Amino acid sequence: MLKKRLAVLLAFVVVLATALAGCGNSSAGTTAKKSFKAGMVTDTGGVNDKSFNQSAWEGLKSFGKDNNLKVGSQVKYLQSTQASDYSPNLNQLVHQNYNVVFGIGYLMQSDIQKVAEQNPKANLGIVDAVAVDKNNKPLKNVASMTFEAEQGSFLVGVVAGLTTKTNKIGFVGGINSALIKAFENGFKAGVKSVNPKATLYVQYAGAFNAPDKGRSIASTMYTEGADIIYAAAGDTGNGVFTEAKNRTKNGKKVWVVGVDKDQYAQGLPQNVTLTSMVKRVDKAIYDVTARTKAGKFPGGKVLVYGLKQNGVGIAPTTKNISPKALAAVKTYKQKIIDGSIKVPATDAAYKSFLATLK
Template sequence: MDRRTFVGGAAGMALTGLAGCLGGGGSGAETNVGMVYALGGLGDEAFNDMAHAGIQRAEEELGIAYDNTEPTGQSEFGTFQSQFASSTDPNYDLIGCIGFAQRSALQENASEYPDQNFMLVDAELDADNVASYTFREHEGSFQVGHLAGLLSTREFSHEGTYSGTEKTFSSNPDEKVVGFVGGKENPLIKKFEAGFIAGVEHADSEIEVRTAYAGSWNDPGRGQEIAGSMYDEGADIVYHAAGATGGGVFNAAGERGRLAIGVDSDQSLSSDASHTIVASMVKHVDTAVFNAVQNVVNDEFQGGSTIALGLDDEGVEPVIGTEYEGEIPQDVLDALDSSRQAIQDGEIDVPTEPEN
């Protein structure tokens, strides 16, 4: 498929497709998908990039074609959704709306284009032509909080590099402090915060969890400033749920020889500060995107339903950083297995909102 550009009508916006290519005769060779990403765009090494990995997998395995759009403001969501929906060359079999912030615009467009299939990630919309995918982020966040609490209260260190310099990245058992950095403050990110705090407390109720919000998904400098203050005030591990802003958390950890926890993808695989990333709370948006496309290819679109993914179906999971494989003490790993099972069995009820 050639690169295409649609010109928006009254809004005068350009919808530029970073197009995938038609596959070689796969079952989805005539299936076209339009992807409308969350603010922050591709290259965030987190939420959007995981969604992109899912559509790339669909292209490779199912032979579909796709186009991407990267809105730069809230007002563009509805425009890009409607441009895909009204397109006749090609007709889009599915439009992927990535991120809860698209719900309002999609509510209008789903009604305006009742014959168009949409998928919505991170929010629910009750419409026959919308398949909603949500995640139990609080469960995965509990697990990385449990890990942070267990490591924070013991001597733990890792030899690695940051910015070309050999460093030791370590915990600080003399200070019972860890941190959480969010992007924009909203109910979804509060689920990350709540789960993380509960997990830390499960490890040791005396550990203090400091939290702050950057107010942006794409401001690494602000993320670095916030996390730097947390580290300077005694935190030895900081978890972020802040999109591209989280890159600054890793830099702050690298400068100080401390530890960080990534989000959405295994960020240790893509970050230049991989030696700071002891683990990531992986949220399998890629699986949601792939499954939604596969359902369309198989004529099994799940419109009008909400699919919630958590620990029990590997929708979310803690993943040890690639530089830390084989270094996490076995008793810590065993404790994580136990808390995971307890969550799945209903013995641990993970909160979705912070207590304070």
């Protein structure tokens, strides 16, 4: 009789233990799901630059919304006011156990590499650069997101070349670097492909967070006769918009070509945004974050986003673009995708490209 009671009691204990274990697993799964966190560190342009950093943050917030993650805790950004903030900000998110931490911009490359090597179990991402180790090999815990910005810049160059009335067009860059040179050379190639007589003005501000400098450069270019300026300069480019709106308000119609995201609203109420070269940083951030959450973080890989991947292109707002220019954009886009046009990203490649137009 005692043995029978012991057997029943043992069976009850086993059933209870199994039930509790099941509850424990369910709770753990829920906690794991809720504990996913993704963060990013801005460059000095700031999260409200209406361009590069803002696009990245919009992508991260969109992922958070789609996955019921709380903004400010599970989805978060840290703003950098100077370059010395990069490493501390990256480390802060890593040490807070964020599942993936993004550095927004090539200026953070060395900081990302340092933090990645010091924290080999951390998942990091870098935009517009390829993170490598001391042997120049891609770091296995960093996803490098790159964009063929020259391709999208070529298309807005086509629009500018077919829209200008003065045959004078400007380009304002942030920091003179290989990355921004790709914007410049792609843009110039697009202009010259449809308007070989156009004169091009190029100047760099030396910073991505100097709107006053951007406005000053734009003022000089517009005074010299340019009626369209492409600004690839982050927050510095906002100064170009300010100058264009003031001039248009005072009776002289000029245009700005925006960058990174659709900047049509930035040109209002004077309506000075001709078009924008959309660089889908938001799409890349969302993509890598989703892969990370699914357990497929693309560490050690170089992800390329070009026209073929819809990673760059013309902004969806096209009301200020003529039908002729839109048709030309469509034609050139296909030529770039199928490889019949190789868009130049460097000064040397641009020089060679011009030779093919003669």
